[in-house]
Amino acid sequence: MSSSSTTTTTTRLLMLKASDGVTFEVEEAVATKLGAINNMVEEEGSEDLICLPNVNGKFLGMVLEWCKKHANNNTNSDKGNDEVNKWWDKEFVMDLDQNTLYHLLMAADYLSGTELVDLLTEKVASMIRGKKVEEIRETFKIKSDFLPGQEEEIRKKNSWAFE
Amino acid sequence: MAQLRETKGHCKMKMEPDRISNLPDNIIDQILSHLSIRDAVRTSLLSSKWRYKWAMLSCLVFDDSSLPFSSQKHLKSNKFGSIIDRVLLLHFGPIHKFELSQKWVVLRDHGVIDGWILHVSRNSTRTLYSMLIQPQSIGCLLCMLKPPPTFKGFRNLKSLKLQFVNLAQYVFENLISSCPVLERLNLGKLESPTHLNINAPNLQFFNVDAFYLGINFENTTRLTEVTISFPFADYREYPSPAHKNSSNLLKFFDQLPHIRRLDISYCFLKVDLDELEENAVGTKTNFWEDDHFNCLFTKLQLVKIINIGDFQPDFDFIEFMLSK
Numbered sequence: 120m121s122s123s124s125t126t127t128t129t130t131r132l133l134m135l136k137a138s139d140g141v142t143f144e145v146e147e148a149v150a151t152k153l154g155a156i157n158n159m160v161e162e163e164g165s166e167d168l169i170c171l172p173n174v175n176g177k178f179l180g181m182v183l184e185w186c187k188k189h190a191n192n193n194t195n196s197d198k199g200n201d202e203v204n205k206w207w208d209k210e211f212v213m214d215l216d217q218n219t220l221y222h223l224l225m226a227a228d229y230l231s232g233t234e235l236v237d238l239l240t241e242k243v244a245s246m247i248r249g250k251k252v253e254e255i256r257e258t259f260k261i262k263s264d265f266l267p268g269q270e271e272e273i274r275k276k277n278s279w280a281f282e
Numbered sequence: 283m284a285q286l287r288e289t290k291g292h293c294k295m296k297m298e299p300d301r302i303s304n305l306p307d308n309i310i311d312q313i314l315s316h317l318s319i320r321d322a323v324r325t326s327l328l329s330s331k332w333r334y335k336w337a338m339l340s341c342l343v344f345d346d347s348s349l350p351f352s353s354q355k356h357l358k359s360n361k362f363g364s365i366i367d368r369v370l371l372l373h374f375g376p377i378h379k380f381e382l383s384q385k386w387v388v389l390r391d392h393g394v395i396d397g398w399i400l401h402v403s404r405n406s407t408r409t410l411y412s413m414l415i416q417p418q419s420i421g422c423l424l425c426m427l428k429p430p431p432t433f434k435g436f437r438n439l440k441s442l443k444l445q446f447v448n449l450a451q452y453v454f455e456n457l458i459s460s461c462p463v464l465e466r467l468n469l470g471k472l473e474s475p476t477h478l479n480i481n482a483p484n485l486q487f488f489n490v491d492a493f494y495l496g497i498n499f500e501n502t503t504r505l506t507e508v509t510i511s512f513p514f515a516d517y518r519e520y521p522s523p524a525h526k527n528s529s530n531l532l533k534f535f536d537q538l539p540h541i542r543r544l545d546i547s548y549c550f551l552k553v554d555l556d557e558l559e560e561n562a563v564g565t566k567t568n569f570w571e572d573d574h575f576n577c578l579f580t581k582l583q584l585v586k587i588i589n590i591g592d593f594q595p596d597f598d599f600i601e602f603m604l605s606k
Contacts, residue, residue, distance in 0.1 A: 221301035224309055240309060243302060244316035252327045260299035261328050273327055276372070279365050280323035 133160070134168040135183070141176025143183055152186040154231030171230070178219075178226040185211060185235055212242040217259065252281075303331045307338070314339050318347040319369060337372050341379040344369075370401050377402055403436055435460025445470030455479050499537035508538065509545040 131147040133156070150169075151157040159169055171179060188207050215223070220239060227235040247255050256263065263270065274281050305313075314322040314336055322336040344366055366382070380402045439461040449457070451474060458464065459481045467485055469478065471492035478490065481500040489509040490497065499505065538544075 217299075217301050221305065224305060228306065228309055236309070236312060240312040241316045243313045247313070247325065248317060248321055252324060255325070256328055259302045261303055261332075262300065263328070264330050270327060273333065277323050277326065277368065279368070280320045281327075 132167070135179065136168060136170045137174050137176035137179040138172050139176045141179070143176075143179060145183055145187070146190070149183065149186045149190040152190055152232065152234075153182070154233060156230065158231075173229050174226045175222070178222045181219075181223055182226050182230060182232060182235065186232070189234070208238050212238060215242065303329065307335075310335050311338065311340055315341045319344060320347075323369070338375040339373070340376055341381075342369065342373065342377055343379065343381040345381065366398060370398060400433060403433060433460075435462075437462060439464055441466040441468075443468040443470075444472060446473075448473035449475070451475045451477070455481070458482055502537045503539055505538050506540050507543040508541060511545070 132144050133147050133150045135143045135145060135150065135156075137143070147160065151160060156169060174182070188211075189204060212220075220242065224236065224239045224243075226232075227239060246258055250258070255261070265273075302313075314325065317325075319339075319342065322339055325332045326334070326336055344362075380398075382398070435457070440463060442458075442461060442464060443466075445468075449472065454472065454475045458467070461482070463484050464482045465484055466487040467480065467482065467489070468487075469490045469492065476494060477496040477498065478494050479498045479500065480488070480502060483501050483504065485502050485505050487507045488502075488505060491509075491511045497510070
């Protein structure tokens with residue numbers, strides 16, 4: 120899968136252990152796309168097993184899948200790879216349900232996966248963009264808890280945004 | 283027992299659906315940053331949890347997408363300005379990025395823009411915690427800038443883009459030198475300044491795409507990437523650059539010991555080198571053979587020169603570059 124030129128250099132393998140005990144064996148170059156892991160590797164150096172008590176195996180797996188794609192695509196630095204990454208990112212977020220989106224965001228944030236957080240927050244933003252308040256509430260099942268009249272007051276304060 | 287489990291499950295079902303409202307503030311901030319100000323402000327009506335989320339937005343970008351309706355009508359009624367006023371009035375917390383672009387800014391009232399700039403600069407030094415989190419990027423378009431004497435600059439500003447801004451030469455120079463950690467400077471056409479005198483000890487990226495009579499760097503030893511592209515049309519407005527100082531170029535490169543990438547297009551070289559050759563060194567000798575330049579460009583990795591003229595100085599320059 121990865122390009123032959125890079126495999127000649129020895130790739131170190133890291134063991135990542137999720138909160139539910141599921142372990143993942145990943146190349147260092149892949150795992151260090153996550154800022155938190157990169158820091159741990161730099162600080163602790165020799166440690167090969169990294170425990171991640173705040174991430175469940177299912178979502179850690181998804182985060183690592185994303186990292187792997189991006190790490191592989193970045194090894195041969197063509198301009199076409201940007202396109203590939205973009206296309207792949209689109210696929211990755213396309214059919215995410217809200218529960219998965221939430222947990223992935225929490226995991227990516229915890230692991231300091233800046234690019235992934237950016238991708239996922241943009242996905243959430245795309246579900247809000249240009250929509251009416253009622254539509255957004257419906258999409259995310261948000262219940263309005265404003266007192267009668269309060270809503271009107273807020274609307275008036277920023278009337279320009281609701282026109 | 284079974285019943286208990288069922289009610290518990292029921293509770294969970296009821297709690298679960300609204301996931302987004304429970305995301306941490308930093309993530310909500312990022313979600314809102316992807317939206318236009320207009321969309322962000324609209325989230326205040328979702329629920330009480332969302333009411334003030336937008337008001338802590340760390341990136342304030344006022345651009346065309348912030349107002350989807352026809353702009354002409356509202357430009358007349360000074361609406362853009364009042365919206366920005368409104369947003370700044372209700373906003374609290376640190377501002378990392380403040381951007382005004384093109385059609386938004388009301389040209390008639392100069393005081394307005396200064397007020398915003400002052401507000402943003404104060405926001406960064408007034409409150410205790412904002413000493414740590416301060417504006418990092420500011421872009422201004424089509425506006426008149428004349429900060430009041432109390433203006434203290436942007437102590438943490440890292441990136442500055444100015445285009446179509448009307449500001450006096452000394453205001454420009456003060457503005458740059460009062461941003462001590464500035465790393466990126468991006469300049470388009472500015473009204474008034476004819477020379478760019480840039481004193482910025484932390485500057486790393488410099489980009490200019492409008493014509494200026496001279497560019498002087500001072501104290502810019504960390505600069506690594508420079509892009510200079512004068513549009514040809516601009517250059518033709520100044521057919522005789524007789525007042526050019528031949529030491530400009532020498533000083534220019536002297537202040538760039540760490541330069542790694544240099545993009546120069548159109549007439550910059552031709553004009554300066556012609557002058558240089560004739561005035562300072564004499565027409566016959568190759569200016570670049572001067573010892574002074576031996577220490578230059580030792581770190582330069584990429585040079586891009588486009589649309590050069592058919593002149594000996596240009597080739598001399600390229601030859602010199604290649605030798606490095």
